[in-house]
Amino acid sequence: xxxxxxxxxxxxxxxxxxxxxxxxxxxxxxxxxxxxxxxxxxxxxxxxxxxxxxxxxxxxxxxxxxxxxxxxxxxxxxxxxxxxxxxxxxxxxxxxxxxxxxxxxxxxxxxxxxxxxxxxxxxxxxxxxxxxxxxxxxxxxxxxxxxxxxxxxxxxxxxxxxxxxxxxx
Amino acid sequence: xxxxxxxxxxxxxxxxxxxxxxxxxxxxxxxxxxxxxxxxxxxxxxxxxxxxxxxxxxxxxxxxxxxxxxxxxxxxxxxxxxxxxxxxxxxxxxxxxxxxxxxxxxxxx
Numbered sequence: 045x046x047x048x049x050x051x052x053x054x055x056x057x058x059x060x061x062x063x064x065x066x067x068x069x070x071x072x073x074x075x076x077x078x079x080x081x082x083x084x085x086x087x088x089x090x091x092x093x094x095x096x097x098x099x100x101x102x103x104x105x106x107x108x109x110x111x112x113x114x115x116x117x118x119x120x121x122x123x124x125x126x127x128x129x130x131x132x133x134x135x136x137x138x139x140x141x142x143x144x145x146x147x148x149x150x151x152x153x154x155x156x157x158x159x160x161x162x163x164x165x166x167x168x169x170x171x172x173x174x175x176x177x178x179x180x181x182x183x184x185x186x187x188x189x190x191x192x193x194x195x196x197x198x199x200x201x202x203x204x205x206x207x208x209x210x211x212x213x
Numbered sequence: 214x215x216x217x218x219x220x221x222x223x224x225x226x227x228x229x230x231x232x233x234x235x236x237x238x239x240x241x242x243x244x245x246x247x248x249x250x251x252x253x254x255x256x257x258x259x260x261x262x263x264x265x266x267x268x269x270x271x272x273x274x275x276x277x278x279x280x281x282x283x284x285x286x287x288x289x290x291x292x293x294x295x296x297x298x299x300x301x302x303x304x305x306x307x308x309x310x311x312x313x314x315x316x317x318x319x320x321x322x
């Protein structure tokens with residue numbers, strides 16, 4: 045039981061480090077650690093398929109893509125654009141107000157002690173596959189079209205244009 | 214793994230709500246306070262992940278696999294978003310030589 049609070053604490057710490065560290069590369073690495081703690085959360089929720097997918101897709105693919113782009117653009121602390129302190133303070137206050145609103149709304153909820161009990165193995169690949177290919181077959185196929193469209197769009201966008209090439213050599 | 218799962222007995226759903234909204238608020242603060250486009254996109258990923266975990270928690274609580282299927286769809290959407298977004302970032306950097314979000318005000322007509 046206390047393990048959950050330990051991992052939740054680590055998640056909050058590392059996500060705070062993600063947004064407050066100056067160097068973008070360190071930021072990506074802290075975000076990877078945050079996602080790892082999320083994977084641990086999924087395992088504790090008995091959602092084993094999601095844990096594996098989170099590990100492979102987020103930590104393996106998406107974060108490596110971020111890191112690759114950061115390295116490609118050769119960014120470091122010196123090229124980091126800084127906002128004025130006033131904007132930072134205002135942004136932090138706005139975020140805290142949002143959090144206070146959320147917590148106030150949850151307090152207004154009915155306060156019965158709902159305990160999560162991970163009964164049944166709903167998180168296994170077998171059960172999720174049955175739901176995914178039965179009830180959610182159409183959205184699943186549509187998401188494949190979405191990924192294909194994103195792939196074509198990314199290739200078209202990142203392709204070197206001739207006019208740009210002349211300007212910057 | 215059974216040991217880890219049994220650790221979960223006795224965690225109220227309310228604590229998951231508080232934890233996930235904290236992570237979501239941290240993502241919002243990141244979007245509001247940073248100027249680097251890539252870090253703003255990473256904060257959006259943080260917000261998406263907070264919602265994912267909350268969906269999984271509700272799914273485990275109600276013993277309904279539909280919530281975990283939604284998480285799967287959100288992950289597919291996040292992957293598409295990151296691919297297109299990073300391509301746009303590369304194009305903007307190639308043209309303006311900066312990753313400042315304020316340089317994108319040139320996108321106005």
